[in-house]
Amino acid sequence: MTGHxxxxxxxxxxxxxxxxxxxxNALSMIDLSIADGEFVSILGPSGCGKSSLLNIIAGFEESSTGRIEVDGKPISGPAPNRGVVFQEYALFPWLTVAGNIGFGPQSxxxxxxxxxxxxxxxVELVSLTGFEQKYPHxxxxxxxxxxxxxxxxxNDPDIMLMDEPLAALDALTRVALQDELLRIWGEASRVRKKTVVYVTHSIDEAIFLSDRIVVMTPRPGRIQGEFVVPFPRPRLPEIRIHQDFHGLSDKIWLMLQAEAGRKSC
Ligand SMILES: Nc1ncnc2c1ncn2[C@@H]1O[C@H](COP(=O)(O)OP(=O)(O)OP(=O)(O)O)[C@@H](O)[C@H]1O
Ligand SMILES: [Mg+2]
Structure with missing residues (x-):
């Protein structure tokens, strides 16, 4: 996880x-460094600028001030080495599963x-064998x-930017996919660990997945605090019921709550 x-x-x-x-004013002055191979989650209230930040890192949106550097070089737009997964509109509806997966390499x-x-x-890695010719619907x-x-x-990106990719799923599927996500990330990272920036509203999801959690304030978003997640990998599903897991979850909840309370006063 360490490195430049x-x-x-x-x-x-x-x-x-x-x-x-x-x-x-969506974001005010964000400074954040993410290590090579690190899995960082961003938590914060609705409208605090999480998606804006992710879009700026992806290169879809320009920042008003400041800049993003990847491998020490300023970015100037989207690039295939920064892959994105969003909550919705993630797939081309007119292409099959195989067509969607092959789209990047083909183009x-x-x-x-x-x-x-x-x-x-x-297809095999994400367990969709047999569904290659199906359409998203x-x-x-x-x-x-x-x-x-x-x-x-x-596309074999070295960076994956994910904006609430599991938010639309029911609770059970969501938890199952958290496990899957870590397995898939681990497999795809065999040669070189992929760096992930992951936006979620779920504190538990952030803890289960991440090496580090960044908590943002309400809009205009800035970084309120950070938590290092101490649990070793591979993360077993049952760490979710450990006391330490709940302890960390409570601490993060309190931080989010404190700021939300101040805002409404
Ligand atoms: N393209 C845009 N044009 C104008 N305002 C925008 C645009 N995109 C976002 N905003 C505004 O910027 C603020 C931050 O939005 P953003 O989508 O980044 O928040 P978020 O933290 O991702 O929220 P959520 O958790 O609800 O997804 C909001 O007030 C939103 O209305
Ligand atoms: Mg958002």
Whole structure:
């Protein structure tokens, strides 16, 4: 997990609609370093700018001030080495599972035989064998998100940016996919560990998945605090019921709560 900084968020602030007269201050001054291979989650109240931050790191959105560096170099837009998985619209509805997973490699000009090999590898990794020719609307929510994960990983990005990828799922599927996500991340990271920035509203999900949790304040979002998650990997499903897990969860909840309370006073 240690090593150089993979991602550096340097003095990033974001104000939307500067020219429209009705501006929204979404993010105020974020400084954050993420190590190579680290799994970092971002927690914070709705509207605090989590998605904005992720979009800026992805290169979809420009920051108003500050910059993002990846491997020490400022980014200037999206790049295939930064993959994204979002809660919705994650898949192309007009492409099959195989088509979606193969989309990235194919559009980068890879030979069909190689694309097929990549598709089979990731179909298997996310347990969608037998569903290669199905369209997204023929899949369950959990299968769709596994397919989105595979589509992201098929590009072999060194950074994965995920914005509430499991939020639309029922509680049981969600917990099962948290386990799956760690397994898939581990498998895909065999040669080189992938760095993950993961946005969620679930404190327990953040603890279960991450090496470190960053808590943001209500809008305009800034970093309120950080928690290192001390549990060793591989994370077994039953760590969720350990006392230490609940202890950490309570601490994070209190931090989120304290700030929310202040805001409403
Ligand atoms: N493209 C945009 N144009 C104008 N305002 C925007 C835009 N995107 C986000 N905002 C505003 O910026 C603020 C932060 O939004 P953002 O989506 O980043 O929050 P969030 O933390 O991801 O919220 P949630 O947890 O509900 O997903 C909100 O007030 C939102 O209305
Ligand atoms: Mg969001």
């Amino acid at each position: 900084h993979k991602i550096a968020v340097l003095g990033v602030a974001k104000r939307f609609g500067e020219t429209a007269g009705t501006s929204v 980068r000009g890879m030979r069909a035989s190689k694309v097929n090999r990549i598709v089979s590898r990731y 023929e899949l369950s929510g959990g299968m769709r998100q596994r397919c989105a994960l595979a589509r992201c990983m098929a």
